[in-house]
Amino acid sequence: DEYKILTLTPPLPPKPRLSKKDMRFLRWEEQVDGNETKNSVKRGEPPTEKYMRSYMERYDERMRSSSSLTDAEKEDQYYKKILGVDGYSSGDAKLDDMNTAMGRKPTVLNHAYDFALKQYEVLSENEGMTEEESLKVVEEILAKEEKDERIKSRIKAQKVVEDMEKAAKAAEENKASSKTTAALSTTVSSPPSTTIPSILYSKPRTIQALNIWGKRLQAVPYNQWTLGATTALDHWIAVDVLGMKEETWNRLLSGELESDIQESGGNDLLIGDKARMNDILTVRTSIFPETAISIFDEEEEEAATLEKDIGEDISDALDSTESEKDVERSIDELLASLGGFEDDDEEKNDEDKRSDALSSAGDDDLDTRISKMTDSLQEWRMKNDETPYENWDADTKEKFNKWQSEYVSLVSTEYDGKVDVDATREALLSEPAIDRESSEDFWSQVQDEANAEILLSSLREKGAPEPSENESSSAKKCREALETFLSLPYEKQLRRLVSIGTLRPVLDEFYKESDRVKFMERYGATLLEGLELEHLVVDPEGHITVRDIGDDSLLKMENVNSDTKFSIKMIPFGTDEFGMSRSERARMLYRAWNIQKAGRARYAEAKFKKGEMPLREE
Numbered sequence: 041d042e043y044k045i046l047t048l049t050p051p052l053p054p055k056p057r058l059s060k061k062d063m064r065f066l067r068w069e070e071q072v073d074g075n076e077t078k079n080s081v082k083r084g085e086p087p088t089e090k091y092m093r094s095y096m097e098r099y100d101e102r103m104r105s106s107s108s109l110t111d112a113e114k115e116d117q118y119y120k121k122i123l124g125v126d127g128y129s130s131g132d133a134k135l136d137d138m139n140t141a142m143g144r145k146p147t148v149l150n151h152a153y154d155f156a157l158k159q160y161e162v163l164s165e166n167e168g169m170t171e172e173e174s175l176k177v178v179e180e181i182l183a184k185e186e187k188d189e190r191i192k193s194r195i196k197a198q199k200v201v202e203d204m205e206k207a208a209k210a211a212e213e214n215k216a217s218s219k220t221t222a223a224l225s226t227t228v229s230s231p232p233s234t235t236i237p238s239i240l241y242s243k244p245r246t247i248q249a250l251n252i253w254g255k256r257l258q259a260v261p262y263n264q265w266t267l268g269a270t271t272a273l274d275h276w277i278a279v280d281v282l283g284m285k286e287e288t289w290n291r292l293l294s295g296e297l298e299s300d301i302q303e304s305g306g307n308d309l310l311i312g313d314k315a316r317m318n319d320i321l322t323v324r325t326s327i328f329p330e331t332a333i334s335i336f337d338e339e340e341e342e343a344a345t346l347e348k349d350i351g352e353d354i355s356d357a358l359d360s361t362e363s364e365k366d367v368e369r370s371i372d373e374l375l376a377s378l379g380g381f382e383d384d385d386e387e388k389n390d391e392d393k394r395s396d397a398l399s400s401a402g403d404d405d406l407d408t409r410i411s412k413m414t415d416s417l418q419e420w421r422m423k424n425d426e427t428p429y430e431n432w433d434a435d436t437k438e439k440f441n442k443w444q445s446e447y448v449s450l451v452s453t454e455y456d457g458k459v460d461v462d463a464t465r466e467a468l469l470s471e472p473a474i475d476r477e478s479s480e481d482f483w484s485q486v487q488d489e490a491n492a493e494i495l496l497s498s499l500r501e502k503g504a505p506e507p508s509e510n511e512s513s514s515a516k517k518c519r520e521a522l523e524t525f526l527s528l529p530y531e532k533q534l535r536r537l538v539s540i541g542t543l544r545p546v547l548d549e550f551y552k553e554s555d556r557v558k559f560m561e562r563y564g565a566t567l568l569e570g571l572e573l574e575h576l577v578v579d580p581e582g583h584i585t586v587r588d589i590g591d592d593s594l595l596k597m598e599n600v601n602s603d604t605k606f607s608i609k610m611i612p613f614g615t616d617e618f619g620m621s622r623s624e625r626a627r628m629l630y631r632a633w634n635i636q637k638a639g640r641a642r643y644a645e646a647k648f649k650k651g652e653m654p655l656r657e658e
Contacts, residue, residue, distance in 0.1 A: 088156040091160060092155075096152055155178060155182065159174050159175070189284060189288065190315055193282045193284060194491070196281070197318075197322050199239050200237045200239065201323075246280045253328070260656045261330070262330055262331045263333050265657065266653055266655065267640070268644035269653075271642075272648050273331075277324055278320050291313065292313060292317060293638055294635070295637075315488040316490075407552050410450060410451065413447050417468060418475065421468075421471065421472065421473035444468070447468075448461075448464060471514070483541070483548055486540055487544075489538055491541075573610070573612075575609055575610070576606050577608075577611070579606055579607035584606040586602055
């Protein structure tokens with residue numbers, strides 16, 4: 041019952057602690073002069089209360105007006121207005137749902153309390169500043185704190201990885217030089233002192249907890265841990281090892297949409313959560329490598345469990361038989377019953393394996409061929425940088441054109457249509473040459489938000505290089521592009537770097553083609569969202585009939601009549617589906633499921649810490 045209550049109604053976050061000065065202020069009753077507003081300080085409430093109410097109202101208004109009403113919502117509002125039902129609001133404001141502040145109570149209130157405390161401090165330190173002027177100041181303070189926490193967390197995570205790699209290397213050297221040392225090290229029940237990261241040397245309690253977690257992993261494999269134990273381990277790494285705030289951990293655990301916890305000013309992007317999740321995962325797998333499990337480990341575990349069950353059945357059969365003949369017969373019957381299902385599908389499984397093997401071999405061959413062509417492209421770019429294509433001799437041009445034909449036929453499909461040879465040549469040769477190591481070094485610096493911030497700080501400190509006398513065309517193009525990039529505001533610069541890192545499978549020339557195809561298959565619809573494409577839409581005045589389409593399944597899929605007419609219109613991709621009521625219900629269902637999982641994890645962690653939930657999952 042307690043678990044059901046917590047999952048259906050998550051508890052509100054505790055209010056922040058108040059100093060004695062603020063507690064004295066609580067006992068002071070304000071003399072209201074008759075002009076009391078809804079956001080003014082009322083009798084007996086803390087001074088931060090009105091700032092929190094202002095934040096909640098700004099949040100609600102921004103979330104309601106974040107998108108226009110769908111047809112279903114307009115119809116709902118129309119009937120509410122006629123019937124006089126409570127909850128109707130005029131204009132394009134959204135109805136109260138899980139987007140509003142009270143629909144997302146725990147996360148939004150946590151941020152509202154933090155924002156109100158900062159706003160109260162700013163107004164107390166700056167006499168004469170209005171509440172509206174303090175909003176921007178508070179948002180800048182909170183953004184700076186977020187940035188500092190992200191960078192510190194990434195630095196600590198990198199330090200842990202370096203320390204653990206050095207410890208592993210030293211252990212390998214000691215093992216090779218002394219068998220006695222290796223034998224002694226295997227008898228230690230807790231992690232040795234050399235495996236303790238240097239960032240924990242001044243934290244004896246954290247080192248003690250590290251030894252406790254190590255003993256738990258030695259006692260029970262990580263893939264058999266309960267939800268409470270795994271959540272408690274990640275919580276300890278986030279707060280005690282990486283130094284994150286409890287508010288940050290709660291946000292990561294909730295997995296809330298970034299737009300739901302952004303500052304009251306309505307910024308387009310609040311970054312950093314993905315980077316901190318990566319930091320937690322990196323530190324956990326570095327300190328405890330056995331926690332780096334995958335789906336393959338789960339399959340092996342299932343196979344081992346099945347093998348164990350078979351062995352137990354065979355053992356039971358051996359014990360129950362009285363003679364050798366009965367034993368052999370029982371084993372044969374047991375194996376026949378277990379393998380009966382395999383005989384029926386043996387031929388089908390063999391065909392699937394052959395098909396998978398051919399597909400895998402084809403992907404490997406394609407990756408190898410495109411990789412060689414990419415390396416050749418860098419050589420052609422270096423040649424073009426030295427001497428422009430127009431000045432090449434006829435033989436060199438012929439070789440390049442032949443190479444380009446092979447390259448285009450390799451990366452294009454029949455759906456791409458006719459390829460402009462001249463435009464393709466200019467696009468290929470306009471970029472500067474780059475080697476694989478330099479490319480990998482760049483992409484590793486924009487793989488998430490924290491790395492992108494570190495790279496951006498370095499770029500802003502160095503600035504754009506000065507033009508040189510013998511500057512090539514490609515170098516000039518790169519310098520001008522960097523100057524344009526550095527002229528943008530910091531938020532846009534960071535957003536561009538994060539977007540580039542996200543689109544690495546599309547932009548990185550050295551990326552494996554098979555992985556690029558998988559990325560496009562999974563996220564192709566997302567990348568196309570917003571682009572104007574041809575759509576077949578129902579139009580009473582259209583000239584396209586179902587017979588012209590020639591697809592009878594359209595009648596069943598779209599539930600249209602045989603006399604329905606259509607027309608082709610240019611519509612931004614994804615907008616026809618995004619605004620529908622079923623899409624809104626799907627998003628609400630996803631958020632409700634997300635809240636339920638977060639509440640279950642918090643409840644399980646609390647039970648584990650109290651000793652009411654075991655370490656091993658039964």
